Amino acid sequence: MSLLSVQFIYRYWAVFDVEKLQFFKGRFALIWVLYCAFFGFQYSLSTYFFFTLDEVSTEYFLEEVLIRYHRNIQEFPATAMVAYDPVDGSVRWWNIMGILNLLTVVNTQYAVMIYCGWSMHMQMEDKIKNFSGMLRRHHRQFFKTLVLQITTPTVILFIPITLIIILPFFNLNVSIPSGVLLCSFTLYPAMDSICVMYAVSEYKRTAIRICRTIQKVWKEVQRKKLVRQYQKVSRLPPGPVSLPLIGNLPQIVYYLYTTGGVVSTLDFFRKRYGNIFTLWVGPIPHVSIADYETSHEVFVKNANKYADKFHSPIFREMRKDIGILTANGDHWQEMRRFALFTFRNMGVGKDLMETRIMEELNARCADIDKAAVNGVTTTQAAEFFDLTVGSIINSILVGKRFEEHNKNDFLKIKEVMDASFETFSPFDMTMPVWILKNFFPRRFEKMRNGQESSKQFAAKEALKRIDEIKAGRYVIDENNFQDYTDAFLWKMQKDGENEDYNVESLKTMILDLWITGQETTTTTLISGFNQLLLHSKFMEKARAELFEITENGSRNVSLSDRPKTPYLNAVIGEIQRHASILNVNFWRWNNEPTYMGGHMVDSGALVTAQLSALHVNETVFEHPEKFDPERFIRDEKLLQKVIPFGLGKRSCLGESLARSELYLIFGNLLLRYKFQPHGELSTREIMPYSAGKRPFKLEMQFIEV
Numbered sequence: 284m285s286l287l288s289v290q291f292i293y294r295y296w297a298v299f300d301v302e303k304l305q306f307f308k309g310r311f312a313l314i315w316v317l318y319c320a321f322f323g324f325q326y327s328l329s330t331y332f333f334f335t336l337d338e339v340s341t342e343y344f345l346e347e348v349l350i351r352y353h354r355n356i357q358e359f360p361a362t363a364m365v366a367y368d369p370v371d372g373s374v375r376w377w378n379i380m381g382i383l384n385l386l387t388v389v390n391t392q393y394a395v396m397i398y399c400g401w402s403m404h405m406q407m408e409d410k411i412k413n414f415s416g417m418l419r420r421h422h423r424q425f426f427k428t429l430v431l432q433i434t435t436p437t438v439i440l441f442i443p444i445t446l447i448i449i450l451p452f453f454n455l456n457v458s459i460p461s462g463v464l465l466c467s468f469t470l471y472p473a474m475d476s477i478c479v480m481y482a483v484s485e486y487k488r489t490a491i492r493i494c495r496t497i498q499k500v501w502k503e504v505q506r507k508k509l510v511r512q513y514q515k516v517s518r519l520p521p522g523p524v525s526l527p528l529i530g531n532l533p534q535i536v537y538y539l540y541t542t543g544g545v546v547s548t549l550d551f552f553r554k555r556y557g558n559i560f561t562l563w564v565g566p567i568p569h570v571s572i573a574d575y576e577t578s579h580e581v582f583v584k585n586a587n588k589y590a591d592k593f594h595s596p597i598f599r600e601m602r603k604d605i606g607i608l609t610a611n612g613d614h615w616q617e618m619r620r621f622a623l624f625t626f627r628n629m630g631v632g633k634d635l636m637e638t639r640i641m642e643e644l645n646a647r648c649a650d651i652d653k654a655a656v657n658g659v660t661t662t663q664a665a666e667f668f669d670l671t672v673g674s675i676i677n678s679i680l681v682g683k684r685f686e687e688h689n690k691n692d693f694l695k696i697k698e699v700m701d702a703s704f705e706t707f708s709p710f711d712m713t714m715p716v717w718i719l720k721n722f723f724p725r726r727f728e729k730m731r732n733g734q735e736s737s738k739q740f741a742a743k744e745a746l747k748r749i750d751e752i753k754a755g756r757y758v759i760d761e762n763n764f765q766d767y768t769d770a771f772l773w774k775m776q777k778d779g780e781n782e783d784y785n786v787e788s789l790k791t792m793i794l795d796l797w798i799t800g801q802e803t804t805t806t807t808l809i810s811g812f813n814q815l816l817l818h819s820k821f822m823e824k825a826r827a828e829l830f831e832i833t834e835n836g837s838r839n840v841s842l843s844d845r846p847k848t849p850y851l852n853a854v855i856g857e858i859q860r861h862a863s864i865l866n867v868n869f870w871r872w873n874n875e876p877t878y879m880g881g882h883m884v885d886s887g888a889l890v891t892a893q894l895s896a897l898h899v900n901e902t903v904f905e906h907p908e909k910f911d912p913e914r915f916i917r918d919e920k921l922l923q924k925v926i927p928f929g930l931g932k933r934s935c936l937g938e939s940l941a942r943s944e945l946y947l948i949f950g951n952l953l954l955r956y957k958f959q960p961h962g963e964l965s966t967r968e969i970m971p972y973s974a975g976k977r978p979f980k981l982e983m984q985f986i987e988v
């Protein structure tokens with residue numbers, strides 16, 4: 284403030300008494316500095332002496348500061364003004380003197396400025412009328428600048444400060460929003476320069492020139508981008524008109540809103556632009572293929588080209604390219620090869636695995652039978668299938684089954700994983716990591732911790748085994764691995780720990796296989812029973828077929844029965860087509876320009892076989908919205924066009940296991956029980972806006988046949 288009042292004095296003399304300014308030449312210019320320093324010191328010393336924290340003010344602010352800022356006021360340097368003693372109401376003169384001193388400093392400056400300013404306002408025009416035109420303009424502009432320069436801080440700085448100082452006098456119980464005040468204080472330096480640029484025409488012209496140059500450069504960049512984007516777009520498969528930088532986001536958001544979900548939006552674009560279409564998500568073109576032939580041509584015939592998946596920045600940061608689900612390159616290849624090899628050795632798709640699946644199913648059915656009242660058990664489908672499928676995958680991975688007595692272990696793993704996945708929103712998946720880390724640090728930490736604890740929970744048994752091996756209480760039988768963990772640890776023992784085989788990648792692999800193997804199969808089973816309950820005639824026909832081939836249910840249905848059950852196969856095919864559990868399939872990088880369905884797709888684009896859009900393509904599946912297993916009886920070849928497990932190098936690793944589970948669970952449950960809904964059935968899509976679907980809430984009754 285004293286700096287501003289110096290400027291007022293200077294201007295005043297420049298107009299009315301230029302002679303006086305001569306006095307301040309050379310070392311006498313220091314007088315201006317001394318003037319400012321004098322008031323500055325007075326202000327600082329009075330703050331230091333009068334506003335030091337004492338017992339009363341500490342006590343007074345302790346709770347308030349703790350509640351508002353979560354800090355203890357005694358732990359950082361602070362000054363405080365408390366006008367009255369909160370206990371006995373006596374005036375705290377020491378603080379009052381400080382306040383009076385501040386007011387004196389401020390008001391002295393205002394007095395000087397008001398006197399100089401008012402005199403100039405009244406008499407300046409008369410005084411400068413004989414000056415040259417340019418000088419007159421300069422004087423006017425400098426005066427205007429000074430008025431603006433003092434008005435701005437008065438409004439955004441001094442009035443709020445005065446309020447803070449004055450209010451304690453009146454012992455008013457008001458809460459001042461300190462965040463807003465701090466913002467307005469910090470605006471001051473910027474406002475000061477803007478005032479000068481606004482009032483002084485030379486500065487104003489320069490500022491406008493700089494802005495115009497920036498605008499020109501920006502336009503040029505946009506024009507080049509637009510041209511490049513146009514060139515790219517004209518070669519890519521068709522799609523809606525895209526804008527620079529944001530691409531088709533406005534259209535995507537609009538159609539998500541108007542059509543009610545991701546699948547209907549993709550279906551809308553497919554109908555409008557054909558079976559292969561491009562959507563620009565931000566600056567990256569995403570090519571969706573929604574017919575079987577082109578998908579096959581791209582992802583099977585040219586499989587090697589499409590092995591690399593696109594992973595969102597946050598997953599790249601957290602997963603460090605380890606595991607299988609969110610990894611690429613040599614490590615991914617090795618992990619996939621090893622997992623397939625191990626699953627095969629453990630009998631996936633063969634008798635050995637059938638025995639494991641049936642053991643789990645029998646155990647669950649025993650629980651159902653035990654709970655039956657007059658042959659009827661009512662249960663949540665999610666609980667039944669979660670436990671069955673979770674137990675299968677857990678026993679394959681770490682050799683531990685879930686039963687009634689340790690059901691809570693399973694529920695805990697699932698709860699931790701669900702919570703972890705629910706923290707990831709589409710926003711987190713698209714934002715660069717530095718933005719999340721710097722602007723949303725708590726959210727970022729929550730997501731990271733969620734991932735870590737999911738990994739820790741899923742791999743708990745494997746970590747225990749490592750300790751047991753070290754303590755000599757467990758020895759791996761290399762001729763008879765009990766589970767995936769045995770096989771992995773054996774590889775680590777044999778070859779030594781290396782960048783592919785180490786404890787961290789074992790933990791990540793267990794988590795990845797858990798995630799991919801559990802929710803997918805459960806969602807399909809629940810969605811399937813929901814449809815069968817809605818269309819019981821198909822359930823009855825499938826059951827009749829099963830009775831016929833098992834001599835009236837005198838034995839279990841086995842995987843070897845598959846060729847003899849075309850109706851059940853058709854029912855499962857239709858369940859998978861209809862459930863189509865991924866709304867959006869994983870994206871792959873297109874690493875070199877390639878023709879797809881007659882269109883050239885540039886390198887750098889993302890491509891996928893859009894399974895959900897493919898499964899509702901009416902040119903392939905007539906009335907796709909209808910649940911109609913008999914479409915596959917009428918046309919046997921149509922079943923090939925249902926591809927719920929994807930295609931090519933990154934297709935589902937657990938396809939064989941999942942197919943066995945679906946066949947044995949649907950087949951044997953239909954053979955053992957009749958089913959009825961308990962409560963309302965749903966036809967509504969769950970989470971239509973997310974990348975994957977979630978299981979229905981389905982309560983049903985198991986009725987002994």
Ligand code: HEM
Pocket residue numbers: 607608619676795796797799800801803804807864865868869894927928929930932933934935936937938940941
């Ligand atoms: C009905 C059940 C299942 C369905 C519908 C399903 C579907 C899928 C789909 C669509 C993909 C992505 C394919 C692509 O990118 O084009 C996938 C990937 C994967 N699935 Fe499954 N899946 C199921 C069960 C399982 C099971 C039981 C496992 C076994 C543990 C499993 C393990 C995986 C893995 C590891 C991947 C990633 C493969 C990679 O990136 O290389 N899935 N699954």
